[in-house]
Amino acid sequence: MPRAIISPSVLASDFGILTAECKRMIKGGAEWLHMDVMDGHFVDNITMGAPILSCVSKGVPGIFMDCHMMVAEPEKWVDDIADAGGALYCFHLEATNAPIPLIDAIHNRNMRAGVAIAPDTPSTAITDEIANAADVLLVMTVYPGRGGQKFLERCVPKVAELRSRFPNKDIEVDGGVGPKTIDVCANAGSNVIVAGSAIFGAENPEQVIATLKSTVEAVQARLAN
Numbered sequence: 001m002p003r004a005i006i007s008p009s010v011l012a013s014d015f016g017i018l019t020a021e022c023k024r025m026i027k028g029g030a031e032w033l034h035m036d037v038m039d040g041h042f043v044d045n046i047t048m049g050a051p052i053l054s055c056v057s058k059g060v061p062g063i064f065m066d067c068h069m070m071v072a073e074p075e076k077w078v079d080d081i082a083d084a085g086g087a088l089y090c091f092h093l094e095a096t097n098a099p100i101p102l103i104d105a106i107h108n109r110n111m112r113a114g115v116a117i118a119p120d121t122p123s124t125a126i127t128d129e130i131a132n133a134a135d136v137l138l139v140m141t142v143y144p145g146r147g148g149q150k151f152l153e154r155c156v157p158k159v160a161e162l163r164s165r166f167p168n169k170d171i172e173v174d175g176g177v178g179p180k181t182i183d184v185c186a187n188a189g190s191n192v193i194v195a196g197s198a199i200f201g202a203e204n205p206e207q208v209i210a211t212l213k214s215t216v217e218a219v220q221a222r223l224a225n
C-alpha cells in the first residue's frame with residue numbers, strides 16, 4: 001500500500017497569515033498542504049484561487065500544494081493552478097463529462113491528477129479507466145463546501161471498494177477526519193489523510209499529525225504481515 005501522508009486543510013487556518021500557517025504545519029510533520037479551492041458555483045462558498053496559491057508557493061519554498069478543486073469548470077483552471085505552483089490538481093468527477101482528457105491536460109502541465117467524489121457519488125463512478133489514468137482518488141466524507149462538518153461514516157465503504165480494486169493508488173479521505181475518525185478510514189485503506197479543524201483547532205497540531213500518521217502506518221503494518 002502507498003505510504004501514509006498527512007495533508008492539513010488550510011481552510012481551517014488563519015488566512016491572514018497563510019504562509020506562516022503552512023510553514024507551521026510542515027514543521028509539525030505535514031508533507032502536503034490541502035488547498036480547498038471553491039468557486040461559488042460547484043459549491044455555494046468562495047475561498048481562494050490561483051493568485052493566493054501563487055503567493056503561498058513563493059512564500060513556502062518546496063511546498064506540495066494538494067489542490068482540491070471544488071469548481072464547476074475544472075478544465076478552466078488547469079493552467080492557472082499549474083502556473084501558481086500546484087502539485088496535485090484534484091477535480092470533482094461530478095463537474096466534468098470528460099475526465100480522461102482533463103487528466104491528460106493536468107499531466108501535460110506536470111501536475112499529479114486527482115479525482116474526487118462527493119458523498120452521493122458511488123465509488124463505481126470511478127471506472128478502472130479513470131482510476132488507472134489518475135494518481136490520486138479522493139473520497140469525500142462530508143458534503144463539499146465547508147470545513148468543520150460531521151464525518152459521514154457511510155462514505156467509508158467506498159474507500160474499501162476502491163482500495164480493493166487499486167492496491168497501489170493514493171486514496172485520500174477528506175472531511176471531518178481527525179483522531180476520533182481516523183481508525184475507520186485507515187482500516188478501509190486510505191493513506192492520504194486530510195484534516196482541517198482537527199489539526200488547526202488542536203492545542204498541539206504536531207501531535208494530531210503524528211497520531212493520524214501512526215494510525216495509518218499501524219494498519220498498513222498489520223496488513224503487511
Ligand SMILES: O=C(CO)[C@H](O)[C@H](O)COP(=O)(O)O
Pocket residue numbers: 009011012034036068070142143144145146147148149174175176177194195196197198
Ligand atoms: O473539502 C473540504 C470541505 O469541502 C475540506 O477539505 C474539509 O472539510 C476539511 O476540513 P475539516 O477537516 O474541518 O472537515
Ligand SMILES: [Fe+2]
Pocket residue numbers: 009034035036068174194
Ligand atoms: Fe478538501
